[in-house]
Amino acid sequence: MAGQRLETYTQWGPDGNGFFMHNEPGVAMIEKARQLGVRNICIHKGIPFGKQSYQHSLCTDIGVVAKAYPDINFIIYHSGFDPDVEEQGFVDGSGRAGIDSLVQSLIDNEIPPNSNVYAELGSTWRFVMRHPQQAAHLLGKLFKYVGENNVLWGTDSIWYGSPQDQIQAFRGFQISDEFREKYGYPELTQTLKSKVFGLNATVPYNISMEEVARFTGGDHIALNKARYLENPQPHFRTYGPKTRRQFLNLMKWQEG
Template structure:
């Protein structure tokens, strides 16, 4: 492999453990163990590169680079007494390409139900003050022209999205989602999202991008525009944020004046999949609406509608523990408690999604074990969906590799009735579970994506891959606040 320019000195790790946020919540700095894990991984990968006679960059791009990084994370977490879960890899995978590939490479159908794209030239720029350079700190922007003032934005468009998602990762299919916003300030509109979809689709290939339609029923006009979203743009599902509101006040899905008209309209239009952001609260205002108390109620009232709970109710500063009925804990337990209270069992019309949640769980083996274990136990192994919140976190490949090797400790399996993470469960979570609500034949799609133009392009790209191993979202509180104001990270 010819060394490329993205990281010629091999300074970035292939598994990205850092403070990056998806822009919906304040970044959370790594704790001492997380910082030590990164230091140890750099030491281990440098030593492994020397042992195998490769440059750091070449080694890090290989499967052995990812294996060495994950093994170092295991060691750092175990030293801190965090042994609830681990990345299940043989020690020699750090040096043996075949061993590393057997653990980290796969042919699963990967359907990422939460992707994001920011339109770098959209109408939202009219809201940005003169002189402000939105997204100027994104890695690709530094390599782009600076004249005229915002010419660099052209380098943050669809090509970068396609590279991160479909060339640098094993993702087969993605749903483009939306962030909460006023209609005149959307960083990506349905029109620009559809343009990206068409760019991918026109490569003589299968449809690889599906679209959400953003609806906040507490904002004037949103329910009324659902007809156009369904008929003109062919959205596959609806996306809503119950904590958000134009006046700062959220809503419940079973509120008679907001949530219920929204659900009824979805039923009328025949697009009966509603994706609801729960957890990852924006702040203290209307906090209760970020929790899941309404999910069991609305799911019981509308058994013919599918409700996908984005982030699964996860809260980044709430350690996940085994579920205890009536304990009143925040986080994922608010979802499970709501389902239990309303007699909603496994395999129901409620799905739990992992965008941002899984990436944060990668930092904490104990929370990861409890979060994944209880979602599989209570929501069901057929009802947990893969999502990554990329491209905020750069290419999702590191999240994929981490989940391919994730295992819950036998101790917690026995104590709490959590399942072992088997290849069958991984395949379901990665994509097979999502084909039911999105009405896609996984077998048919895999047949096409294996030989379409995008697949051929990826095969050619992998002859000399150049992953940048960077993230895009804000990493500090200041960057987060700047992004909220005008996209200046």
């Protein structure tokens, strides 16, 4: 059962309020997962629902449980990213939200990079890829403090349509020499990007590279890719509101 996962939102609990993973029901959830042999716990952090339970969208509890349960992989969906927080260079003890809340929790609890905490990029990369400096800080901090082996690709494309724009933006993105020298961020090599795109996920989900090659070499995606390369016709289709009226209708739907 090593490849199975449990998924939770800490901004909502049984009583309608949020909870922390190091308190009830978080601890009970972790203990039950261990009893069942489940070693991957996926936790939505960041992208707050609103003012209610905002504190539970922060990652202050992640380092605590990662230290208490070193045999469990904690996969942090959205990496704690908050669209209302401008990502900057990390300052120890600053108390900022966003990615810094995850970084600070790891530091405070002495969780080294490439341990049992993973940062996932679903929606996160889509938000910041249009802001190069924020994107550089966000990725740089995750690689530096969470680890180059522990950053996982995600797109949340179920909400946005084709993730091709996200894939192309990530493939072409680079952290500047200035930021790498000043903040200690790594160079985004093709090797590192390949790890993020999928290779890093083989570890927590206990998948061998032999299995990856066996299942992806001739599946329908590989076959479609081969056919596409013979006659490329990209459409770059995305979903969502395209006019002001559609946008206002979407906002009205969300508020309702």
